[in-house]
Amino acid sequence: MSTSASADASAPIEFQAVGGPLERALIWVFIVVPTIALLPAIVFAWGGWIGWHDVVVLIVFYVITTTGIGAGYHRCFTHGSFKSRRGLKIALAIAGSMALEGPVIRWVADHRKHHKFSDREGDPHSPWRYGTSAWAxxxxxxxAHAGWVxxxxxxxxPKHYAPDLLHDRDLAAISRHFRWLAAISLLAPALIGGLWDRSWHGAATGFFWGxxxxxxxxxxxxFSINSICHVSGKKPxxxxxxxxxxxxxxxxxQGESWHNLHHADPTCARHGVLKGQIDINAWLIKQFERFGWAYDVRxxxxxxxxxxxxxVS
Structure with missing residues (x-):
């Protein structure tokens, strides 16, 4: 089945434009607590409090969630850069949810609004919203980096910017169960690390790094795509x-920072189109296409x- 085959036009789910108090509190926890952990991470790594199990768990979960956001939330669901069979659609939506950046439908709605008003009034996260002086x-x-969230x-x-996803039974269900997927994302590295190392120490390091x-x-x-890539960078x-x-x-x-081409041609499945521009998400989409999981790739x-x-003058 394609991304549209499971749609049910009679039963859209309800979403608030801005989340309630619990969702706001969870956002703060998901963003602030991991950020605080970055400083001791440098000390712990230098002191040897990291094993190869931890490195594997960190990389695997990072790639899964980065793929879910970049290839799934962004290129597939927001811009329709390719169509996906039902299994791939569900997998990408779950992987993106595990990145803890919010339910797929809310993420897509925000990003579509960003493109409609990019760097103009109405853009949810333009770094130019206060003016062009150094302080502004x-x-x-x-x-733009994190304050807007x-x-x-x-x-x-979402009713205005993502009505197609609100009517998709699969994506609606995954959005409704975002908190459960977030819990899995938070706890799975500790579980895997503990079982792999057969110790509570392995669970602790798995949770810290993974x-x-x-x-x-x-x-x-x-966040840097919203902030850094709208303040600096080449514009070919x-x-x-x-x-x-x-x-x-x-x-x-994974290729999302080739941001100039993306805003020049938003539906293009490859963002790094010039020589030497590595685009891992585009390579993954090519593999999805090769296996028949993705089609109508742009x-x-x-x-x-x-x-x-x-x-160029």
Whole structure:
């Protein structure tokens, strides 16, 4: 079945444009606590409080959740860069939910609103919202990076920005069960680490590296696309906003930081289209297509790209 085959137009789920008090509290916990863990992580790693089991658990969960956000939430569900069979659709939505960035329907609605008003009034997280002076951009950068999630009120209404997903039975169910998936994401690394090492120490290090450090890295890489990639970076393509390419984020973001092309051609399945631009999510989509799990993939059109090339004076 395709992403649209399981839709039920008669039963959309209900979503508030802005989450309630419990959801707000959980957002603060999911963002702030893992971030605090980053500083002792440096000390612990230097002191040897990390084993190869921990490294494997961290990398595996990081790749799964980064793929869920980049290939799933972003390229598939938000922009329709490819269509997915039902199994892949469900897997990507679950993987994205485990990144602890919110339910798939809310995430998609916010991102679609961002593209509609990118770097203009109405954009939920533009770093240019306060102006162009040094202080204004600094304040805007902080807001675009994480402030809009922690205390912002300009969130998108899913009924307006994601009505197609509200009518999809699978994605509606996964959105409703986000808290359970979040709990699995938080606890699974500890369980795996404990069983693998057969000790409570293994469970503790598995939770620290596979949950706290992994979530912090994942969040701040994603947030950097909203902040860093809209303040700096090269702009080889013409876009109607300030989006730029930031090469040193490419590997960690799995290709999402080739942000200039993405805003110039949002439905394109590959963001890193120029020579030497590594795009891991595009490579994964190619494998999905090869196995028949993805179809109608919108690969780059050379003629279309040439028209979007920025004029260099």
């Amino acid at each position: 951009v600094t304040k805007g950068f902080v807001f 922690l205390w912002g009120q300009d969130r998108a209404d 949950t706290l450090v992994r979530v912090a890295l994942m969040h701040h890489v994603t 393509f013409t876009a109607r906003d300030r989006s730029g390419n930031v090469w040193w984020l490419a590997i960690l973001s 690969w780059p059109d050379p003629a279309r790209l040439e028209k979007k090339r920025a004029v």
